Amino acid sequence: MIAFMKLLARNRLALAGGIVLSLVVLVALLVPVLPLKPPDVTNTAERFHRPFTEGHLLGTDHLGRDLLSRLLWGTRLSLAVGTAAAVIAAVIGSAVGIVAGYFGGRTDNVIMRGVDMLMAFPYILLALAIVAALGTGLLNALIAVAAVNIPFFARNIRGVTVGIAHKEFVDAARLAGMGHARILLQEILPNVVPVIVIAMSTTIGWMILETAGLSFLGLGSQPPQADLGSMLGEARSALITSPHTSVVPGLMIFIIVMSINLLGDGVRDALDPRLRSGALTRPQPATTVQRAFAPEGPGRGTLDVRDLETQFHVGPRIYRAVNEVSLQVAPGECLGIIGESGCGKSVTALSIMGLVSSPPGVITGGAVFHDGQDLIGAPYDTLRRLRGDKVAYIFQDPLATLHPLTRIGEQLAEAIRVHHAVPKAELRRRAIELLKDVRIPNAEARVDNFPHELSGGMRQRVGIAMALANEPELIIADEPTTALDVTVQAQILSLLDDLRRDRGLAILFITHDFGVVAQLCDRVAVMYAGRVVEEGPTGDILERPAHPYTKRLMACVPELGGGRRDLAAIPGLPPAVDQLPMGCAFAPRCDKAAKACTAPVDLTRSDKRSVRCLFPEDAIERHSA
Amino acid sequence: MGGYILKRLVSAVPVILGITVIVFLIMAMIPGDPATAILGSYATPENVEKLNRDLGLDKPLVQRYFIWLGNMLTGDFGRSFSLNRPVLDEVAERFNATLILAGTAFVLCAFLGILAGVISAARQYGWADKGITFVVLIGISVPSFFLGMMMILLFAVNLRWLPVSGMFAIYGGGDLPDLLRHLVMPAGALAVVATGVIARLSRSAMLEVLRQDFIRTARAKGVPERGVIWRHALKAAMVSIIPVLGIQAGFVLSGAVYIEIVFQWPGVGRMLVDAILKRDILLVQGGVVFVAACYVMFNILVDVAQSLLDPRIKT
């Protein structure tokens, strides 16, 4: 609760709203003891005084009554009526909701049907019908407003109650022979009260406005008594000649509603943890780059990643997801990156084209050379032109990565259209051709399907087809087979392998599965805690792993199609990347760890292989890098 | 598609029946003798007795309901005694005016609200976002009837740009430009709150969508940022915006009552308020049922729009 109040106070707007509202409420409470003129005494000689006249701070109205006095009394009345309506609606609505939610079944059905019917009305029609039946007057307006808002509470509270009614402590109470009434009052009610209070705090401003509205229409408070709404309503006839009589009550309603809204927004934000963590921040079109250092070009091969550093800046914490990673991919070569989830392999892949979500992602160092050009820090437009044209991505889980509301044909066509001006009919033909290339049967019909109408394997083929659309030089595949079952996985892999050989594609393949690496990759880089710990030709590493971590990893996933298996055979967990140790990050889990391992460990290179370990399993020919 | 529309239409029948039951029950709450209450000062013993017979007030409640329902189904909503004409004629005529007002306001608030929400999300934390958020906060807090009055003061009285009130000029009016001139302020005032609500919701729906994986796919394909926002993200965000449009349509229709009073717009809201003040119960009853039924039908349109957008909805 205290933490909650602190959060609320940190929100300056909510604080301002709270202060203004408290002031208004305080004044409204003090009205009877304030030295005000009587609000209802008319004096026709003093009509329509402007504000700031002697004796009338806010002037007088059409009957010569003191506006300040009427305003404060009216505020008091409006607040009281609105609050009363909110309380009544909350009590009755919650009772209905609790009963429906607790008993469920038939009772629930009947009640909720009724609630739905009430919600089918535009709210004011219902209120007007009630006032028409009961007659005009403030009390009847109050009843009408309360009644109209009952369904809102009933529905919300029912939802919460349903969740509680099946918890163990309720079952226990029932088994202990407690009656329904006692269970409702002692077990259920205390748990829903906070929800009721929150729902009330968000609707009370609304109810004040609604009762004022009915009074404005002449259906609520009747003269000489006046709430803010009827003050405004009465002033309307003199709007043009004496606007101040309208402005005064109107502004007051505005101030009250606004302060309640500000406070309500603050409450909501403080309660919604997603907003706090900044998760709802919109990712920028390209990852933010704040490079401390930038290696010189021009780089070799299709892709040359040098000393790449990508971090996540969340509040005061810095997560070093990718640390001095260097990789090279030659034309037509397939390089695998392997590691446990969270080792930084996906972030490395996404950094290449600036696709790491930013915020919180920041590329803090290194370079990525493609065709002699450094992509890190390249202008957005340069990146955009390369994305999908020269360098294409295939992602995991195509149900989430394809647009759910767009036909796959259109999505394929768009991939081409954004880079090349191609007539529409031609686009469709190319889309069908692409589907055939990835061996989707009946492509002419499939092209008009939506993603949810395809199987997982089909969707992944569409993902691959999309990557092939512009015949790129390099495809970056981020665990494209992880979500699929074993046979489909094997099919997709052989498809990728064929495409690569036919078209001379270079592939950067991210996976956690050594079986996949063995089937597809020429070389492989093993990542751990954001660093490359071992790299070399696939065959060599499979035969003679040098790093203790690689050896363990291979022991865990012995064959193709292991699927997503947890690495239980390696005791312990990878270190959190915001608290990386100075020395070897694997040391806490390593059998061979020695004192020397707590100092920084460099990458040791031989001709074709490199390893980051002081005591490798199988010594590669060393000379320090 | 046709099947889906039919299914929705069929499902609207019990809702509309429910509405008639609710209205009927509310009217049955009238304290004392309804005929006297309805006729009030017009009451002569003969009139009271005639009305009692007309309404079947001597019969039991359930029977009375079915008589009333049966009459309505044949288009007989009763007779307004304060206006001395059939309720349905009056309501239909007035509803036309309301439809012009509320319809314009609805189009305005949907268009402006979504526009503001998308821009706000695309420029999150930028000056445009801050500006829009601030204006929206004021917009959803100002009572529409007060806003309407202030607009009259500014644009009609001080600047003399627009007519003060009414739907047509009394002399020489009646054409479309005249209607539009009269429509600007009331439709604008009516749209403000809903625009704010829709803008807020669109902003958060967009922010929600922009974090999703298929947006990253669009960027990886090289779709320009404008296309990412307006095609990919907005299309997906519409799935959560459309239902809110349906709800806001109800609020626009409700707000029209105040706006019609402020601007003396000859719509169904002003008719209802007048009828209540004159205790013309049959007119109130008929008006409420008619408008509520129209709103239910409108919501079917909303559902159909939703199913056109989202193929995952079973049709």
Ligand code: SF4
């Ligand atoms: S450097 Fe030391 S702790 Fe790290 S893997 Fe090698 S032996 Fe183990």
